Amino acid sequence: MQNNDSLNDIWELYGVRENPFSTSPILVVGGSIPIDSFVGRSEHIKRLSKIIGSKGGSRTFIYGDMGVGKTSFVNVVRHSAYEQGFFTPFKEITTQDSWEAEDFILNTLSSIYATLKLLKNRPLSEELYQKIESLFEVGRNNITTGISIAGFGGNYGSERTTERLPSSSLHQFFSDIIGDISKNTEKEVIIHYNNLELISEKKLRKLFDSLRDFFQTKNVHFIFIGNLSAYSIMQSIPRFSSILTDTPFHIEVLKINEVKEIMKKRFEHLRISQDYNLIYPYNEDSLHILYDLFNGNIRDILNSLSTAIFYATLERPIVLDRNKLAKTLKEILEKRYLNSLTPKIREVLNEMVNHEEITNKALSDKLKIPRSNISIYIKDLENSGCVYLRRKNGKDKFWKVDPKIKWLLLKESSQQVLSTSVF
Numbered sequence: 305m306q307n308n309d310s311l312n313d314i315w316e317l318y319g320v321r322e323n324p325f326s327t328s329p330i331l332v333v334g335g336s337i338p339i340d341s342f343v344g345r346s347e348h349i350k351r352l353s354k355i356i357g358s359k360g361g362s363r364t365f366i367y368g369d370m371g372v373g374k375t376s377f378v379n380v381v382r383h384s385a386y387e388q389g390f391f392t393p394f395k396e397i398t399t400q401d402s403w404e405a406e407d408f409i410l411n412t413l414s415s416i417y418a419t420l421k422l423l424k425n426r427p428l429s430e431e432l433y434q435k436i437e438s439l440f441e442v443g444r445n446n447i448t449t450g451i452s453i454a455g456f457g458g459n460y461g462s463e464r465t466t467e468r469l470p471s472s473s474l475h476q477f478f479s480d481i482i483g484d485i486s487k488n489t490e491k492e493v494i495i496h497y498n499n500l501e502l503i504s505e506k507k508l509r510k511l512f513d514s515l516r517d518f519f520q521t522k523n524v525h526f527i528f529i530g531n532l533s534a535y536s537i538m539q540s541i542p543r544f545s546s547i548l549t550d551t552p553f554h555i556e557v558l559k560i561n562e563v564k565e566i567m568k569k570r571f572e573h574l575r576i577s578q579d580y581n582l583i584y585p586y587n588e589d590s591l592h593i594l595y596d597l598f599n600g601n602i603r604d605i606l607n608s609l610s611t612a613i614f615y616a617t618l619e620r621p622i623v624l625d626r627n628k629l630a631k632t633l634k635e636i637l638e639k640r641y642l643n644s645l646t647p648k649i650r651e652v653l654n655e656m657v658n659h660e661e662i663t664n665k666a667l668s669d670k671l672k673i674p675r676s677n678i679s680i681y682i683k684d685l686e687n688s689g690c691v692y693l694r695r696k697n698g699k700d701k702f703w704k705v706d707p708k709i710k711w712l713l714l715k716e717s718s719q720q721v722l723s724t725s726v727f
Contacts, residue, residue, distance in 0.1 A: 314614065317621040319580040324570040325610035327603045329375035332382045332394050341569040342380045344562045345373075348553055352381045355525070355549055356390070356494060362525045363548050367535035368555035371603025371707075374529050375498060377555060382494055391427055391485050392494035393419045396529075401503045405514045409474040412495060414440055416481060427488040432481060475518050486523040493524050500530030505537050512544040520547060533695045557600030560592065566602070567591075583621045585613045590629040597710055604707040611636060611708075630714035637711045641690060648673075652681045653690055653705070657712050661694050661702040 315322055322336055330337050355362050368374050375396060382392045393415040403411070417436045420426050426433055482493050500508065512519075519526050530538070535552060539545050558566070571582050586609060598604035609624070612632045616622050624632070642650065655671055656662055664682065668675040682703060685691045694704040 314617045315574075316576065317583070317617065318571075318585055319576055319582045320571060320574040321576055322574060323610060324567070324574050325606040325613070327371075327606050327610075329373075330379050330383075332379050332386060332392060334394075336574070337570065338573050339380060339383050341566060341573055342376060343565045343569070344558050345377050345380075345555075348377060348555070349381055351550075352378070352527075352553065353384065356381065356385055356492075358549075359492075361492060361521065361523050362550075363519055363528075364526070364550060365528045365530070365535065365538055365548060365552040366555060367530050367532060367552055369557075369601065370531060371601045372555050372557050373602055374555045378496055378527055378529065382496060385491075385494055388491070389489050390491045390494055391419075391489055392496070394422070395419075396496040396498045398498045399500055399503055401507055403503070403507075403511065405511060405518075406474055408511060408515060409478055409518060413474070413478060413481070415495070416493075427485045428481065429484055429488075432484050435477070436481060475521075478518070479521055482521055482523055494527065495524055496527045496529070498529050500528055500534040500538070503534075508534070508537050509541055512538065512541050516543045516547065519544075558602055560595050560600070563595060563600070563602055563605065564588075564591065583623070585609070585617070585622055586624045586629070589626050590624045593626055593629065593714065597713060598707060601707070604710075607707065608633060608711070627716045630711075630716045633708075633711040633714060637708060641688060641708070644688070645684075645690075648677075649681045649684055652678065653685055653709065654712070656685075656691060656703065657705050657709050661704045663700045663702055665700070 313322075315324070318324075326337060328335070328337065330339060330342055352364065355364055366374055366378065379396070382390075386392055395415060395418065397411055397415050399408075413436060417440050420428060420433060420436070428436075485493055503511065528538070539552075567584070571584065575582055591605075594605045594608050598608075612624055612629060613622070615636055616624070616628065616632045622628070642653075645653065651671065652667060652673070655667060659666075664675050664678045667673070667682075668678045671678075673681075682691060686693070689706060690709055691703050691705050694702045696702070
C-alpha cells in the first residue's frame, strides 16, 4: 500500500496554516494574505488615494518590473476606498492581446457584474441589474458577445445568435451603470486593469486611441498597470497620454528591511494558534543572498524560498542557511531543467545568466558562435522555460533568463553559516 505521508501539509511543521511564501497579490476583499501584511509604499498610497478622492474621475498609469508588488499596492488602495463606500470590482481585469475595443468594454462590464452578484446590497437599480445580468448569463437574452471574459471563466454568449453590440452602445450602457452606482453610493467607481504588457504594441496603440472617450467616462477612476515597455508605448500615444490625470507611478523594489517585515507579518497572521511556535525556514544570511540575487524582486524571493522548502522538507522542519539554500536550488534546477540541455546550449545559457538582457548578436559576438546557431539554441532554451523575450527594439530581440536560472549564480560559503532563524 502506498505511503500517504507525502500528502501531509508541510507548513504545519513550521507552525503556520498554509504557505506563507505565496506570490498571489493581496486582494481587495478576502484572501489568505491580509491587507495589514502590506508594507511600505506610504507616499505612493497617499498620492493614489488623493487622486481617487478627487471628483470627476481620473486616469492613472502605474509601471514597474514584474513581481515588485504593483497589483498588491493598487489593491491596498482600492480596499481602503471600498471601505469608504467606493464601488470597485473585487478582481482586477487582466488584459489580453486578442481584445478589440468592444471586448475591452465587455470585460469591464463583466468585472462589475461579477462583483455586483456577490453583494447583498447592490448599489444599482433592479432594472439596470437585470440588463447587465442578461448580458452575461447564457440563455437570458438575445445579445451575442462571443468572447471569453477573462478572469471569470466561461465563454459568455457562445450560444447566442444575434449580432454583436457595437462599442458605442456598450459605452453608453457602461455610462448608465456608472451613473446609477455613483448616484446610489454618492461615491465614484474604481476600475483596475492589469498586465498591459500582454498586449502587442500595435494592438495597444489601436485600443487606447479608439477608447479615449471611454476612459474619460465621468465618475470613473481608471488605473492601468504594466511594465516599462508598456509605459514607453503608452507615453507615445498622444490621445492617451494627454488625458492622464498625473505623472505615472514608478513602483520600485522594496528595501530588505521591508521584505523582512512582510515575512514576519505573514508568519504571524498564518500561525496555527498561539500555542504553536513559529519556525522560520530560512536565516538572515539566506534572505539577504536572495534579495541581492534578484535585485529585491519579492516575487522571485518568495518563489525561491517556497520551492526550496517544499523540496528539502521531509519529516522535520529545516532552516535554510547559505549553503543549504544554494545546494538545494541548484539541485532542483539541474534535475528539472538543465539535465536535458546539450553542452552548447548550456554554454549559451551560462553566458546569458550574467546579463540583465542580451541580444542574439551580442551572444554571437561573445561566444564566437554563428547567429543562426544562436537562434536555434535560444529557441530550445525558450521552449524549455529557461529564457523569455523581454522586449524588441526594431529587429533586435532582447532575451532574459527566467528568474530560476539565476540560481546558477548562488555560491556556497567555505565557512558554514549557522542555521538560525531570521527572527
